[in-house]
Amino acid sequence: GYSGFIFDLDGVIVDTAKYHYLAWRKTAQSLGFDLSLAQNENLKGVSRERSLRLILEWGQTQIDEDTFKTLMEQKNTDYLAHIAQMGPGDVLPKVQETLLFLKGAGAKIALGSASKNARLILDKMKLSPLFDAIVDGNDVTAPKPDPEVFLTAAQHLGVPAEHCVVFEDAKAGVTAANSGGMYSVGIGKKEDLGHAHTVFRDFNEMPQVFLKGLMEA
Numbered sequence: 001g002y003s004g005f006i007f008d009l010d011g012v013i014v015d016t017a018k019y020h021y022l023a024w025r026k027t028a029q030s031l032g033f034d035l036s037l038a039q040n041e042n043l044k045g046v047s048r049e050r051s052l053r054l055i056l057e058w059g060q061t062q063i064d065e066d067t068f069k070t071l072m073e074q075k076n077t078d079y080l081a082h083i084a085q086m087g088p089g090d091v092l093p094k095v096q097e098t099l100l101f102l103k104g105a106g107a108k109i110a111l112g113s114a115s116k117n118a119r120l121i122l123d124k125m126k127l128s129p130l131f132d133a134i135v136d137g138n139d140v141t142a143p144k145p146d147p148e149v150f151l152t153a154a155q156h157l158g159v160p161a162e163h164c165v166v167f168e169d170a171k172a173g174v175t176a177a178n179s180g181g182m183y184s185v186g187i188g189k190k191e192d193l194g195h196a197h198t199v200f201r202d203f204n205e206m207p208q209v210f211l212k213g214l215m216e217a
């Protein structure tokens with residue numbers, strides 16, 4: 001059965017995806033173009049640097065390295081200003097219950113996030129103590145869709161990849177989980193996450209028997 005459960009952060013545990021979008025949209029607008037929600041789907045789970053490269057490509061804009069760094073820093077400052085307002089009440093519905101249920105059943109739990117702000121956010125949500133391992137954007141070199149972040153998380157848990165489940169809201173994250181040989185659970189819309197093994201809108205829609213079934217599989 002599956003005994004390692006790896007959670008993405010943004011869009012799975014907390015709805016910070018909207019703040020990443022607002023901050024990147026501001027970046028785009030400062031350069032004279034806009035960023036659509038559809039374009040933003042392709043930024044989910046993608047590293048900060050790669051996100052800005054994509055945005056510049058979409059806006060057909062070229063900038064020098066110094067401006068690139070300044071824009072990344074400005075985006076993170078804007079993003080953190082949104083995060084500063086958040087607290088445990090912002091944990092998405094049924095996430096804490098799911099974590100407690102899995103823990104109670106003896107499963108191992110990890111965070112597998114592309115974000116360099118992951119530890120800060122998990123602390124703010126008061127969820128850090130529930131995690132056996134935390135792997136984030138500071139710990140890996142190859143960003144999603146490369147499976148490195150999830151493979152490292154599995155290693156820290158001491159659970160083989162094929163006994164791990166990954167919860168992901170991003171296309172790139174589901175691809176990463178699949179290529180790491182893990183069972184992928186998409187959190188969001190089937191239209192966006194059709195390549196996941198299973199998709200649920202959110203944790204409210206995920207029955208406990210589904211999780212039990214995975215552990216007993």
Ligand code: G16
Pocket residue numbers: 008009010011017020043044045046047048051076112113114115116117118137170173
């Ligand atoms: C997240 C977001 C991405 C963001 C990336 C880097 O990953 O989904 O939109 O660009 O982290 O974040 P930061 O700028 O905070 O380092 P995940 O993997 O938690 O969804």
Ligand code: MG
Pocket residue numbers: 008009010011012044045168169170173
């Ligand atoms: Mg995500």
